[in-house]
Amino acid sequence: MSENFEPKIVAIFCYWCTSQAAELAGTSRMTYPPNVRIVKTMCTGRVDPQFILWAFRNGADGVIVSGCHPPNDCHYEDGNFKWFRKYVLLSRTLEQAGIDPKRLRQEWISASEADKLKKVLTEFTEEIRQLGPLNHTIREGGV
Amino acid sequence: METRIGVYICHCGTNIAGKVNVDEVREYASHLKNVVVARNYMFMCSEPGQEMIIKDIKEYGLNRIVVAACTETLHGHTFREVAKKGGLNPYLVQMVSIREFDSWVTEDKVEATEKAKSLIRAGVYRVNYHTPVETTTYPVDSNVLIVGAGIAGITAALVLADAGKHVYLVERQGFIGGNMAKFDKTFPTLDCASCILTPKMSAVKNNPNITLFTYSEVEKIDGFVGNFDVTIRKKPRYVREDLCIGCLSCIENCVYKEPRFMSEFDEGIGKRKPVYVSFPQAIPLVPVIDPETCIQFRTGKCVQTCLKGCPTKAIDFSMKEEIVKVKVGAVIAATGFKVFDATRDTKYGFGRYPNIYTTIQMERMLNSAGPTGGEIRLQDGSIPKEVAIINCVGSRNENFNAYCSRVCCMIGLKHAHMLRDSIGANVTIFYTDIRANGKGYEEFYRKVMLEGVNFVRGEVASIIPSENNRLTIVFEDTLLSRVRKKDVDMVILNVGLEPHDDWEDVRKVLNLTCTKEGWLMEKHPKLAPVTSLSDGRFIAGAAQFPKDIPDTVAQAEAAAAEAMSLIDRGFVESEPNVIRIDEERCSGCRMCISVCPFSAITYNEEKNIAEVNTGLCKGCGACAAVCPSKAISQNNFTDEELYAEIMGVLRE
Ligand SMILES: Cc1cc2nc3c(=O)[nH]c(=O)nc-3n(C[C@H](O)[C@H](O)[C@H](O)COP(=O)(O)OP(=O)(O)OC[C@H]3O[C@@H](n4cnc5c(N)ncnc54)[C@H](O)[C@@H]3O)c2cc1C
Ligand code: SF4
Ligand code: SF4
Numbered sequence: 001m002s003e004n005f006e007p008k009i010v011a012i013f014c015y016w017c018t019s020q021a022a023e024l025a026g027t028s029r030m031t032y033p034p035n036v037r038i039v040k041t042m043c044t045g046r047v048d049p050q051f052i053l054w055a056f057r058n059g060a061d062g063v064i065v066s067g068c069h070p071p072n073d074c075h076y077e078d079g080n081f082k083w084f085r086k087y088v089l090l091s092r093t094l095e096q097a098g099i100d101p102k103r104l105r106q107e108w109i110s111a112s113e114a115d116k117l118k119k120v121l122t123e124f125t126e127e128i129r130q131l132g133p134l135n136h137t138i139r140e141g142g143v
Numbered sequence: 144m145e146t147r148i149g150v151y152i153c154h155c156g157t158n159i160a161g162k163v164n165v166d167e168v169r170e171y172a173s174h175l176k177n178v179v180v181a182r183n184y185m186f187m188c189s190e191p192g193q194e195m196i197i198k199d200i201k202e203y204g205l206n207r208i209v210v211a212a213c214t215e216t217l218h219g220h221t222f223r224e225v226a227k228k229g230g231l232n233p234y235l236v237q238m239v240s241i242r243e244f245d246s247w248v249t250e251d252k253v254e255a256t257e258k259a260k261s262l263i264r265a266g267v268y269r270v271n272y273h274t275p276v277e278t279t280t281y282p283v284d285s286n287v288l289i290v291g292a293g294i295a296g297i298t299a300a301l302v303l304a305d306a307g308k309h310v311y312l313v314e315r316q317g318f319i320g321g322n323m324a325k326f327d328k329t330f331p332t333l334d335c336a337s338c339i340l341t342p343k344m345s346a347v348k349n350n351p352n353i354t355l356f357t358y359s360e361v362e363k364i365d366g367f368v369g370n371f372d373v374t375i376r377k378k379p380r381y382v383r384e385d386l387c388i389g390c391l392s393c394i395e396n397c398v399y400k401e402p403r404f405m406s407e408f409d410e411g412i413g414k415r416k417p418v419y420v421s422f423p424q425a426i427p428l429v430p431v432i433d434p435e436t437c438i439q440f441r442t443g444k445c446v447q448t449c450l451k452g453c454p455t456k457a458i459d460f461s462m463k464e465e466i467v468k469v470k471v472g473a474v475i476a477a478t479g480f481k482v483f484d485a486t487r488d489t490k491y492g493f494g495r496y497p498n499i500y501t502t503i504q505m506e507r508m509l510n511s512a513g514p515t516g517g518e519i520r521l522q523d524g525s526i527p528k529e530v531a532i533i534n535c536v537g538s539r540n541e542n543f544n545a546y547c548s549r550v551c552c553m554i555g556l557k558h559a560h561m562l563r564d565s566i567g568a569n570v571t572i573f574y575t576d577i578r579a580n581g582k583g584y585e586e587f588y589r590k591v592m593l594e595g596v597n598f599v600r601g602e603v604a605s606i607i608p609s610e611n612n613r614l615t616i617v618f619e620d621t622l623l624s625r626v627r628k629k630d631v632d633m634v635i636l637n638v639g640l641e642p643h644d645d646w647e648d649v650r651k652v653l654n655l656t657c658t659k660e661g662w663l664m665e666k667h668p669k670l671a672p673v674t675s676l677s678d679g680r681f682i683a684g685a686a687q688f689p690k691d692i693p694d695t696v697a698q699a700e701a702a703a704a705e706a707m708s709l710i711d712r713g714f715v716e717s718e719p720n721v722i723r724i725d726e727e728r729c730s731g732c733r734m735c736i737s738v739c740p741f742s743a744i745t746y747n748e749e750k751n752i753a754e755v756n757t758g759l760c761k762g763c764g765a766c767a768a769v770c771p772s773k774a775i776s777q778n779n780f781t782d783e784e785l786y787a788e789i790m791g792v793l794r795e
Contacts, residue, residue: 008793020656020676023214026243027668034254037261037792038244040215041780042720045738046764054786059793072651075677076763077740086768111656111664111676 007061007128011038011121012047013109016075017068020111030118033125036064043067045079049090052104062128064120066107073110080108100131146177146271149205150263151196153187153212155242162246162255168211171260175267179203187212193225200229207273209266211239211259216676217667232275234719234779239266265791272783280714281758283369284472286311287706290361290653293321294692295477295684297343298699299706304352306707311469312347313356313375317431318408318421320344321479322685325408325503327510327517329692330557331587337424337512344426356467357427361652367761368679369472369715379462381432382418386457389428393418396452398445404436406514410504413514418449422512432458473679473706476653476663477699480685483537483544483638491536491636492606497522498614499606499634501536502554509561519566523612526566527632531616532559533603534574538639544660548639549689552578555637556588559596571597571629573618581691601627606634640689655680662688673702678715681705720762720779726752728774735766735775 013019019040025032041047044067052063065087067080074080084106091101105124109117150172154160165183173181180203184192187210199205208231210222215238223233241259249255287303289296292314300310318324324344326336347353356375363374382393394416402414408421417437418430432449434440439447439460450458482503485493493499498521500508511517521527532555538548552574559570577598579588592598601618609615609630616629642661643649650657654677656664663682666674673681683702684695709715724735724744731751736744743759744766746752753774764777776782 010789010792016656016676020216023216023240023243026214026240026247029247031248031250034245034249034251034258037258037265038240039265039785039788039792041764041785042777043763043765046768046777046780048768048782050782051785051789055789055793058790060789075654076761076765079740079763079765082738082765082768112659 005129005133007035007125007133008059009036009062009064009125009128010055010060011036012044012051012063012065013038013040014044014067014075014079015040015042017073017111018066018107018109018117021109021114021117024111024114025117028114030114032118032121035125036121043074043076043079044083045074045076047083047086049086049093052090056099056103056134061131061134062103062105062124064105064107064124066109066120069108069110073108099134102131103128103134144206146207147179147203147205148175148177148207148209148267148270149196149199149203150175150178150181150209150267151187151192151211152181152183152241152263153192153210154183154185155212156185159212159242159246162249162252163241163259164252164256167256168259168263172263172267175264177207177271178267179205188218188221193221196222196225197229200226200231205229206231206235207270208236209239209263209270210236211241211263211266213242214238214240214244217670232277234276235270235273237266237270237273239263261792261794264794265788268787268791269784272781272787273779276719276778278719279717281369281717283710283713283715284371284470285309285710286469286471287473287475287710288313288361288364288371288373288469288471289475289477291315291321291477291479291684291686292319292347292355292357293477293479293684294323294340294343295479295686295695295699296321296475297347298696299475299477299683299703300353301343301346301350302700302703303706304350308352308707308710310353311356311373311375311471312353313359313361315358315360316421317358317380318425318427319347319355319357320421320426322503323692324421325410325510326506327513328557328561330553331581331583333557333560341424344424348426355427358431362466363652364474364654367718369709371471371474371679373469373471373474375467375469377465377467379464380429381434381458381460381462382430383457383459383462384427384429386455387429388455388457390454391420391423391428391430392452392454393430393449393458394420396448398438398448404433409507409514410501412500412504412507424512473681473709474653475681475683475702475706476655476675476686477682477684477702478643478649478686480640480689481643483641485536485636485638488537488540488543490603490605491533491634492608492614493636496606496608496614497612498527498632499636501636501638502551502558503638505558505635509558509565517565519562519568521612521632527568529631530562530568530570530633530635531629531631532570532572532635532637533616534572534637536636536638537641539575544639544641546660546689547578549578550691551637551639553581553584553587553691556591556596558635560591560594563594563596569597571599571631573599573601573603573616575600575602581693640685642686653680655682662686673698673705679709717757718760718762720764720777721757721760722755722762722764722767722775722777724753724755725774725776726750728772729753730772730774732771734769734771738765738769740765
């Protein structure tokens with residue numbers, strides 16, 4: 001793919017675990033690619049598959065959603081499971097719509113796992129860089 | 144009404160401005176739609192920074208604010224208050240993190256600047272959709288739950304009880320005092336541990352404002368800040384606390400004439416009977432019967448001499464577990480630590496060769512009320528002449544714990560002094576670095592050095608038995624860069640501190656977060672060291688990270704003060720991120736009811752709609768994500784706000 005391609009990545013993180021990991025990554029001065037833009041929800045259970053489709057339609061080349069570790073870390077009991085079920089279905093839908101499901105990544109990262117956050121975000125950015133820009137016609141195709 | 148946005152970009156000294164070209168970002172932000180004014184300033188959270196925003200709200204008629212600075216967690220509250228002072232609803236503010244999420248994690252300055260623009264753009268897009276959010280207030284229950292009755296829990300309990308708050312102090316062991324109760328003397332002042340601890344322990348017992356639950360654990364905490372419902376499980380101790388007078392005749396009269404079983408409190412170097420107290424001044428002075436070793440429980444056929452000897456017939460073999468429910472407004476976690484298991488690092492020979500002890504065992508051996516009556520003896524009964532203390536066992540070691548356990552250097556110095564003092568032993572401390580950085584600590588180190596204790600900067604390779612029951616320490620002298628050997632009679636392993644094995648379970652019950660090692664996490668390492676991420680839950684003592692008694696006590700007092708500040712304010716704000724259900728749109732499908740983890744939504748049959756009880760809603764937003772009619776919107780996280788934010792981070 002084009003050497004100069006800088007993927008746009010939307011990261012939807014829950015407030016309690018992964019956003020806190022991202023704050024810790026900050027206070028620990030860990031660096032990761034600037035391509036990642038964080039959007040917070042209180043819980044991954046709030047994530048509507050429409051958000052992800054909306055992100056792809058608006059120019060995202062990759063989307064990552066991360067919350068608290070199952071089974072019991074969720075601040076709201078089982079919001080992480082609620083998201084996970086949607087994620088499984090959504091991945092299939094993406095495939096049918098011609099979007100490589102690898103462009104949507106799902107992770108569990110706890111408040112203390114800043115090193116994991118750095119690793120995952122760096123890896124994912126690289127993966128999306130390899131996949132190249134998300135084909136525009138698909139975007140227009142009204143996913 | 145016209146939307147008028149003010150954007151405020153903080154330099155945070157050089158924390159942001161060193162990476163992000165703040166002037167360029169301000170210029171960019173000022174051209175975004177509906178932005179009326181954009182400013183940058185050295186410290187936005189400072190008084191002049193706050194004043195600037197308030198002034199602008201009035202002067203420019205602003206009705207939305209975007210603050211690009213640190214994080215919502217750190218200063219969300221600050222800037223919501225600023226908006227309030229300026230006459231705006233506090234939720235018309237959006238915080239954008241250009242420090243933690245940008246300047247601190249991005250290497251390149253140009254990229255960091257571009258990222259800041261995109262994050263601010265998202266904030267501006269989003270804030271357009273913000274609507275005022277009204278919250279109500281709830282009264283705060285004035286009771287406090289404290290989990291763990293070591294010196295941290297005890298201190299916090301006494302402070303709160305003295306202020307007239309009622310404390311439920313829950314301790315999992317049969318007796319209170321935690322680790323400190325095991326010590327003979329405490330560094331650096333060498334005051335006797337019991338003289339400073341036991342008066343506090345009896346104060347706990349005698350204070351009418353403290354309800355003590357020993358041999359108990361917290362099973363569940365429901366509810367929310369200010370109004371927690373706590374379920375406590377009291378294990379049966381088989382001796383009734385209401386009848387026992389603490390004469391200890393049962394122990395005396397037990398069919399086991401001699402203590403035969405390993406005493407947990409004595410860290411394996413002492414023995415106890417099936418009916419026991421941790422030590423003679425234990426609080427509560429009510430023995431515990433251990434069913435694992437008691438003949439009555441094992442065979443059902445003991446002559447029960449304990450019961451016969453008991454003047455009040457307080458022994459009750461039929462006692463059952465009890466569940467107690469209490470209501471509290473705040474929770475303090477003070478669960479402490481355990482020591483590193485020295486068998487894990489096999490090079491030290493611990494558990495395999497005789498005369499190798501850990502520092503916590505040494506505390507018991509040095510204790511005049513301990514299993515040896517304070518006598519230091521080798522296993523053959525003789526007095527050791529040559530003793531080695533090995534520091535950093537399990538600490539500062541990537542294979543075990545990478546962190547420094549902070550107190551062990553001082554423990555080693557204390558033991559060296561006490562061993563010289565009591566038996567005149569020749570003591571050598573093998574250290575990595577000596578860290579003696581508390582008040583009076585360096586002076587204590589000097590004193591011990593001048594007393595003639597030897598110090599070897601050395602890395603121990605192995606400890607092996609040698610002739611005459613002695614032990615050979617093979618080590619690298621790191622100052623001479625040479626491998627050397629030393630023969631000693633006794634080795635003391637200066638074991639580090641670790642979180643309890645069940646930290647995962649305990650933290651879940653208490654709804655707290657932990658570091659990857661299992662230490663309780665504070666909300667902010669500097670500014671909120673005893674506050675946790677969960678409102679109304681505070682942390683204190685060694686459960687947060689290894690610390691000495693002075694720091695533990697200071698933290699416990701701070702946690703008590705935080706709890707008191709919550710209680711004395713008297714109210715908490717209701718959850719702002721609750722949902723609203725649009726009656727017109729709701730089709731009565733009840734999808735939301737099935738996903739709500741807190742049963743906050745009910746079905747109104749008459750109207751065929753779902754209704755929310757905002758007192759129960761905790762604001763997760765799960766229902767908003769599943770409502771097929773888009774009838775549900777979550778305060779501060781509406782679809783419109785999130786779509787706008789996502790679009791904002793993606794636009795060029
Ligand atoms: C060998 C040794 C010697 C030391 N000597 C000194 C010294 O001389 N001077 C000094 O300043 N410091 C010394 N320290 C440090 C000192 O021990 C700590 O600072 C202090 O004990 C910390 O108190 P704490 O209450 O936080 O924890 P702890 O003493 O560990 O108490 C925690 C309590 O919580 C209880 N608990 C744990 N989990 C639960 C649960 N889930 N539910 C209910 N209860 C629970 C435990 O049973 C315990 O009673 C020494 C430490 C060691 C290891
Ligand atoms: S306090 Fe001293 S002995 Fe303990 S880990 Fe730190 S340096 Fe090692
Ligand atoms: S936001 Fe969460 S807690 Fe509130 S009603 Fe919806 S599902 Fe229940």
